[in-house]
Amino acid sequence: MPNITERQVIDALRNVIEPDLQKDLISLNMVKDIKIDGANNVAFTVILTTPACPLKDMIRTACVNAIKHLIKGAGEVTVNMTANVTTINAAADQGPMSRVRNTIAVASGKGGVGKSTVAVNLAVALAKTGAKVGLIDADIYGPSIPMMFGLKEEKPAVLGKTLIPLEKYGVKLMSIGFLVDQKTAVVWRGPMISGALRQFMSDVQWNELDYLLFDLPPGTGDIQLTLVQTLPLTGAVMVTTPQDVALADVVKGIAMFENVKVPILGVVENMSYYQLPDGSKEYIFGEGGGSRMAAEFKVPFLGEMPISTDVRKGGDEGVPIVIRNPESEQAKLFMATAEKLAQQIAIRNAGVGKGLEIEI
Ligand SMILES: Nc1ncnc2c1ncn2[C@@H]1O[C@H](COP(=O)(O)OP(=O)(O)OP(=O)(O)O)[C@@H](O)[C@H]1O
Ligand SMILES: [Mg+2]
Structure with missing residues (x-):
């Protein structure tokens, strides 16, 4: 049985700030699929705002550091990355361009x-x-x-x-x-x-x-x-x-x-x-x-x-x-x-x- 909880992982990741958006990953809803195995290895997915994010590696390192330093007994940390490109294309809610985000x-x-x-x-x-x-x-x-x-x-x-x-x-x-x-x-x-x-x-x-x-x-x-x-x-x-x-x-x-x-x-x-x-x-x-x-x-x-x-x-x-x-x-x-x-x-x-x- 792991003795690390999902809550601890979430709390640790509250300390990781997305440098561009100036908020932490949890407030930005950027973390999903947290998994902790019997050996206290932690895995989760970070949803970036673009797959072309130049800060990808920096964010990954910050996540690993936060878990390792803030949670006693944490094992390996695996950070998976996905992206969901953001849009403010609210005006075009119909027609062939409606699914064009930017x-x-x-x-x-x-x-x-x-x-x-x-x-x-x-x-x-x-x-x-x-x-x-x-x-x-x-x-x-x-x-x-x-x-x-x-x-x-x-x-x-x-x-x-x-x-x-x-x-x-x-x-x-x-x-x-x-x-x-x-x-x-x-x-x-x-x-x-x-x-x-x-x-x-x-x-x-x-x-x-x-x-x-x-x-x-x-x-x-x-x-x-x-x-x-x-x-x-x-x-x-x-x-x-x-x-x-x-x-x-x-x-x-x-x-x-x-x-x-x-x-x-x-x-x-x-x-x-x-x-x-x-x-x-x-x-x-x-x-x-x-x-x-x-x-x-x-x-x-x-x-x-x-x-x-x-x-x-x-x-x-x-x-x-x-x-x-x-x-x-x-x-x-x-x-x-x-x-x-x-x-x-x-x-x-x-x-x-x-x-x-x-x-x-
Ligand atoms: N960095 C570069 N090094 C060498 N050649 C380049 C470079 N950038 C563009 N060119 C060449 O310069 C020419 C003009 O480039 P391009 O057609 O991209 O310009 P443009 O601004 O789109 O032109 P137009 O105003 O006519 O649309 C092309 O032959 C292109 O291959
Ligand atoms: Mg041209």
Whole structure:
């Protein structure tokens, strides 16, 4: 018979604070399935707010320490981890988007800064953590998703009046490039463009998703407007390069989203530096522009990505770097950026302020 009780385990875990949400695991209802065997070994499950939680290991260690130090005679401690991604998507209680927990726009002020590259790698990175992920190519005039996923010849299946999204690398996908050839969409006018984007939300079987990302065209045009008017977005990720022009344009982008009450989840600086063969970093366009700008606007800085031939090839060849070479430095940076993004979403969904503290 064990001489440790479930009550003791619960009391010990009241001392483990979820660093982002600033409450203990028991108050947050994050612990289930407590089991104690005859040898006083303790096992339980912690339900995280995202499978991409960057604090996973820290929380696990804190749990083990709490049990070992606070309960006399405790044996082995096994902490299982699961995740239940949080949402504040209360408005969308009907329709095909009702089971989409979080919607994230990937945007930039200036063109060609790497939005699509970042959106693709973040989506695949989130899927790799076990999350259910979708990606909408909202760039109707210049879709990139078919090429970047190696799906240029594929067409989604039609089911009644709905479309089944294509799926690759664990991500559900929809792009105008799957439906009409490039020449057709180029002559479309504003209302048709907005209509196409709306249909990507209303007529596609997304089913249950933890994160649905939108790869936007640059700037602040019809598409951006349609998106913010159609959906209560969870937030936007701004992509920039270190040059002053790109930084100035991203400021306009931030202002646009903030005007319509869409939270900025963070800034990603792309093409920040070039990694020299000796491992040192050459900051071709100057160092720290993106992070300084983020600090100035009090929005989280999610990471900086190097200029890299492998990242570019990954896009051109339809195998994103996080799949092509998961052990590479670039892939690890994308994974870390995706975790920070998921963390910001969890913080926001818990209603804990603006969610800035991201040192991990
Ligand atoms: N970190 C990087 N290193 C090297 N090349 C990159 C990097 N990021 C993006 N690129 C390349 O730069 C080009 C533009 O990137 P991408 O298409 O992702 O930008 P975008 O912001 O989506 O452009 P647009 O505004 O046209 O939608 C692509 O050829 C892409 O492969
Ligand atoms: Mg793009």
